Amino acid sequence: MAKMIAAITGVAGYVPEYRLTNQELEKIVDTNDEWIRTRTGISERRILKDKEKGTSFMAVQAVKDLLEKTNTLAQDIDLVICATVTPDMHFPDTANLVAYELGIKNAFTYDLSAACSGFLFALETGRRFVESGGYKKVIVIGADKMSTIVDYEDRTTCILFGDGAGAVLLEPTLKENGIKDAILKSDAVGKDFLHMKAGGSLRPPSIETVMSREHFLYQNGKPVFKAAVSGMSGAVKEVLQRNELTKDDITWLVPHQANIRIIESVAHMADFPIERVMVNIQKYGNTTAATIPLCLWDWESQLKRGDKLILTAFGGGYTWGATYLTWAY
Ligand SMILES: CC(C)(COP(=O)(O)OP(=O)(O)OC[C@H]1O[C@@H](n2cnc3c(N)ncnc32)[C@H](O)[C@@H]1OP(=O)(O)O)[C@@H](O)C(=O)NCCC(=O)NCCS
Structure with missing residues (x-):
């Protein structure tokens, strides 16, 4: 069955x-x-x-x-x-x-x-x-x-x-056709490099937290950049291997849109041609949780039933992973 x-x-x-x-x-x-x-x-x-x-x-x-x-x-x-x-x-x-x-x-x-x-x-x-x-x-x-x-x-x-x-x-x-596999990971080793310090139970809002700008996102870009490249490329390779796929089987790589250099490095490390990588960062920037569905939305008319897609993301925490699916319509 x-x-x-x-x-x-x-x-x-x-x-x-x-x-x-x-x-x-x-x-x-x-x-x-x-x-x-x-x-x-x-x-x-x-x-x-x-x-x-x-x-x-x-x-x-x-x-x-x-x-x-x-x-x-x-x-x-x-x-x-x-x-x-x-x-x-x-x-x-x-x-x-x-x-x-x-x-x-x-x-x-x-x-x-x-x-x-x-x-x-x-x-x-x-x-x-x-x-x-x-x-x-x-x-x-x-x-x-x-x-x-x-x-x-x-x-x-x-x-x-x-x-x-x-x-x-x-x-x-x-x-x-549908969602086939996902490899998802979390590691709070990145908590000092990318976070919003105040507003939660640890540092509730106060005049002090507002004055010290702790209700804004903080990022130390270099370590995040490196971790994003190795996290996403590692997850992409792992999901390919686990599903006995090569990069030639994949129609589209759909990466989180954080930085074009991160996207290009991930494509390079996964040995993936940039022509088959969805990129719309130039017009939207990093919309955090929205980047991947916005890519699918922008590319929807080009997608065909049976197309093999790998979605990959990296974010604060750290959190990261890759999902393998085949397009259903
Ligand atoms: C933020 C990011 C673009 C910075 O790029 P970078 O190449 O690492 O740049 P650096 O931080 O080394 O800064 C280089 C110089 O440019 C300067 N600079 C930083 N931002 C600048 C800006 N907007 N305009 C002009 N100069 C800038 C820095 O002050 C630094 O100057 P200095 O050498 O005199 O100290 C990059 O680190 C990045 O994309 N990181 C990951 C971000 C991310 O994707 N986060 C989301 C979670 S996935």
Whole structure:
């Protein structure tokens, strides 16, 4: 008997209209377009300017589009998982707010925090719910309003990040195409290099934490860069090997969009031609949990049933991994 697996049956995304260009950043911090493009590959990022709107707003736009294009009724959704490090608030969870806005009444919901690897962690979790047989329609979201935790006085980080949301629908299938394997890892060895220090139970908000800018993302870029390259390339090689695949079998490598040099190094180390690597960092920057679903959204019209994809991510924690799937539509 054929094994039931989970397949992505739809993808949608949302990016805010406002484009924060390198030229505009030149007016805010001591930087320049040439430095940003050569060091990161980024030309512009989208920013949700409206202070009244949080991450859930962008996620709602993406999920609304997803429901429409897949002809799915809100009432038929069983589970909503939202990967984010910029939830609207500590609680209720952002997935809950999204479900409420869209009339998704028969689902349970929760957020998942794994920084830039959040979407892969959430995808694996959603996949397992579907494979359990108890959940027929699962929405997995990756969404972040990074502009709310970026320090626009820190030129080493403010150039990197943007806002956005992406979402996929997971459904069970007895056919061959779907999510096949995932290798996911966590190691808090990176906690000093990439974090947001205050706002949690260890350092709750105070005048002191605000004055010392501890509610902004902090990053020491060099160690993160190195760990990202070895983490992602290692996970890609491992998932290829475990599934008896070579790079020639893979149609697309879909890497987290952190820095073009990281992407190129991962492709090089995995011996993967750059023509088959999805790259949209130039227009969105690093949208944290949203980068991978936004790539799938941008490339959706080029994807064909049976295409073999490897998704790979690396993020704060550290967290990292790679997922192997075949495209189902
Ligand atoms: C942040 C990052 C782009 C910096 O690039 P880098 O090549 O490591 O640059 P360095 O930090 O060595 O800085 C080199 C110089 O450029 C300067 N610089 C840093 N940011 C700058 C900017 N925006 N504009 C101009 N100069 C800048 C530095 O001050 C430094 O000057 P110095 O040599 O006089 O001290 C890079 O480390 C990176 O991408 N890291 C990983 C980031 C990431 O992807 N994080 C998300 C999680 S996956």
